[in-house]
Amino acid sequence: MDDDQFRQLLDDFNFSWAGYRKVRKGVKKRISRHMQELNCPNIKAYLDLLNKSAELRQECEKRMTVSISRFFRDRQLWHDLEEDILPSMIEREKKTLRIWSAGCARGEEVYSFKIVWDRLNKKYEQLPEIEIAATDMHPDYIEKARAGIYAKSSMKEVPPEVREHYFDIKKKGSRFDIKAAFKKGIDWKVQDIFSNPPGSAFDIIFLRNNLLTYYKEHLKIEGLKRVIKALAPDGWLIVGSHEKLPAEVLNMQRHNSIPWAYRQDV
Ligand SMILES: C[S@@+](CC[C@H](N)C(=O)[O-])C[C@H]1O[C@@H](n2cnc3c(N)ncnc32)[C@H](O)[C@@H]1O
Structure with missing residues (x-):
């Protein structure tokens, strides 16, 4: 499949070209395989089929989805959450903190977040209650997230002592199962970012490496407006370290050391 054909496919799904630069090769391979399975000789025949079948369209969308993630991705963020953002929330003595991970993959x-919260639990006498909603559009990612079983590739940024404390390490160190105690209290849901949020007045919303990387501008703005509405007035919206808010929603102030964390300008 050449770049022009791939672009036709992206356009059909309202995905942007920019987000696919790094991962284009792998995604193209998955799509070419799907085309072969369906005996489609070219992109036109493939698009015709996709537009006739919701099921095939869903399968194609799944193959276009990039779901790579890892623990403590963007280290500075996790450091500042633990040392600054969460402590200042705790000091405000709110009864409950509400967290949403939108597009949580596995x-x-x-x-x-649970690991950071557990570490804070050891530092503070009393912490607020915590409510965590985690959503993704793909049911099997949510199932995998619930199971909490990870390969080494997810663990690159996790120091050995943290691996040992929070994971059961299996298969000669190639499989990491999050310990059962840390799986509690997470409300996992299959949900699209463009549908109603899983709650309101969130103190932190993670919206990282999905909406702002893979979708076209008008959809980014539509999705973002919905997500921002679900923030508490002093809540933080955290995007990926390489992502930027579009100019249309720039009435947000940035965190002083993590420029990809935003708060509503009040
Ligand atoms: C690259 S992963 C990012 C995972 C994690 N947020 C991170 O930054 O490491 C992107 C995830 O976003 C999900 N996603 C993409 N578009 C979505 C949408 N419209 N609604 C819900 N989830 C979506 C994908 O299914 C995928 O699991």
């Missing part, structure tokens, strides 16, 4: 981001 859950690495969610369990990274």
Whole structure:
């Protein structure tokens, strides 16, 4: 499949070209395989089929999805969450903190948060209650997230002592199962970012490496407006370290050391 054909496919799904630069080769391979399985000789025949069958379209969308993640991705973020953002929330003595991971893939981001929260639990006498919602559009990622079983590739940024404390290490060190105690209290849901959020007044929303990387501008703005509405007035929206908010939603202030964390300008 050449770049022009791939672009036709992206356009059909309202995905942007930019987000696919790094991962284009792998995604093209998966799509070419799907085309072969369906005996489609060219992209036109493939698009015709996709537009007739919701099921095939869903399968294609799944093959276009990039779900790579890892624990503590963007290290500085996790450091500042633990040392600054969460402590200042705790000091405000809110009864409950509400967290949403939107587009959580297989859950690495969610369990990274749980690990940080557990460490804070050891530092503070009393912590607020925590409510965590984690959503992804793909049911099997949510199932995998619930299971909490990871390969080495997800663990690159996890120091040995953290691996030992929070994971059961199996298969000669090639499989890492999050310990059962840390799986509690997460509300996993299959849900699209463009549908209603799983709650409101969130203190932190993680929206990383999905909407702002893979979708076209008008959809980014539509999705973002929905997500921002679900933030508490002093809540943080955290995007990926390589992502930027579009100019249309720039009435947000940035965190002083993590420029990809935003708060509403009040
Ligand atoms: C690259 S992963 C990012 C995972 C994690 N947030 C991180 O930054 O490591 C992107 C995830 O976003 C999900 N996603 C993409 N578009 C979505 C949408 N419209 N609604 C819900 N989830 C979506 C994908 O299914 C995929 O699991």
